[in-house]
Structure formats: C-alpha cells, structure tokens
Amino acid sequence: MRAATAHHTTEEPMDNRQVTTGTPCRIQRRRTKGWRAPADAVYVGRGTKWGNPCTQIRTPALDGTEWERESRLGKTSGQHHGYRHPDGHTTSHLILDATPEQAVAMYRQWIAQRPSLAAAAREHLAGRDLMCWCPPPQPGQPDHCHAAVLLEIANPPAAPAEESTVGPRCGNNPNVTLTDGDRQAVEDFKAYLARRRAGGPPERDPFNTEPTR
Numbered sequence: 001m002r003a004a005t006a007h008h009t010t011e012e013p014m015d016n017r018q019v020t021t022g023t024p025c026r027i028q029r030r031r032t033k034g035w036r037a038p039a040d041a042v043y044v045g046r047g048t049k050w051g052n053p054c055t056q057i058r059t060p061a062l063d064g065t066e067w068e069r070e071s072r073l074g075k076t077s078g079q080h081h082g083y084r085h086p087d088g089h090t091t092s093h094l095i096l097d098a099t100p101e102q103a104v105a106m107y108r109q110w111i112a113q114r115p116s117l118a119a120a121a122r123e124h125l126a127g128r129d130l131m132c133w134c135p136p137p138q139p140g141q142p143d144h145c146h147a148a149v150l151l152e153i154a155n156p157p158a159a160p161a162e163e164s165t166v167g168p169r170c171g172n173n174p175n176v177t178l179t180d181g182d183r184q185a186v187e188d189f190k191a192y193l194a195r196r197r198a199g200g201p202p203e204r205d206p207f208n209t210e211p212t213r
C-alpha cells in the first residue's frame, strides 16, 4: 500500500487555506483554531456513511481463532461477555477496543462485503482528499486509518501496462514482430505516400480494398 501522504504537496496561501495538488491523500481533520479543511476534501469519519463501524474486537473469535470483529454495540472494553451460540451453549469472550491496525483490517473486510458501498466510494470519492481524525502515519509507515482503504478503493490503479503496450499490428508498434509480408506492405505504403507527396498522377490507394467502380 502506498503511503497516502508521500506524494502529496500542500501550499499555504495568504488565506491559510491549504491547497492540495496531485494524488489524492488522507488528511488529518483538526480542531485547531484557524484550521480549515482543504477545498474539496471529504470528511469520511464517524457520523458519515464512510465512517468505520469496526471499533471493537472479541477474543477469542467464535471459531477459536485469536480475535474477530465485535459487532454487538454497547460493549465495554476490558469486560468479558457471553456469546450464546445457536445450539444454546455459551462461550465467554474478552471485548477490547480495536487497535488502529485491527480497525483498518476489519474495515477492509467489512467494505469488501459491501460492493454497493465500494461502488459509491468510487463514484463519490475518486480524486478527492479524504479527512479523518486519525493522526497521520510516520514517514514510510502504512496509514492505519480506514480512509487509506477508501483511497485505494476510490482510486484503483490504471489498467495494467501490458494491455496498452501490445497494441495493433503495425509498423510503428515496437511490440509487434513484423513478418516479411508486413514489412513489404509498410514499404509499399511508404512508397505510395512518397509518390503522393511528390505530386504524381492520381493513383488508387493500395490500402483501399473497396472495389473500383
């Protein structure tokens, strides 16, 4: 994952409003007096549909693995809670507030199960800077903020390079190995263009396969 802030530059013009340029990035929203959100940045924290609802874990997970998302609301971090299974037996789990890493890992899974929300992110958040309260990552470290996941979803990488470099079979495409026949056709066409430039008598375009009338 790219460091969301690494490619980003900001300037502070006279009115103290940050101007953002280049790759969309994740911005820390601040309550500092005088701080104003950059133009066009979108707040994606709690209270919006983009907020991360994955805030707590239970450990162990119901299947016995280390931990999983606790989706029951109103639990208190540090307390044990019983989970009543469909077959009637109950297991005890420690509820903990998720670490930033866990919260982002859970969000990645959560939004992957919600394709319509991911589609909405591509539609509404593409090219926009995203704001959350999380502190920015240290240089070179991953951004443990769900907004980094939203940035990835909203700005998918361009189509793989090989698709655009294969291209058509033509003499100008370095990725195509021409046959002798191809080369002859290219030479014929160059000669035709040269004769036309020289202003010779009109002749039929050899590459026009329409029957002459």
Ligand SMILES: [Zn+2]
Pocket (backbone or CB within 6 Å): 132, 133, 134, 144, 145, 146, 147
């Ligand atoms: Zn965040």
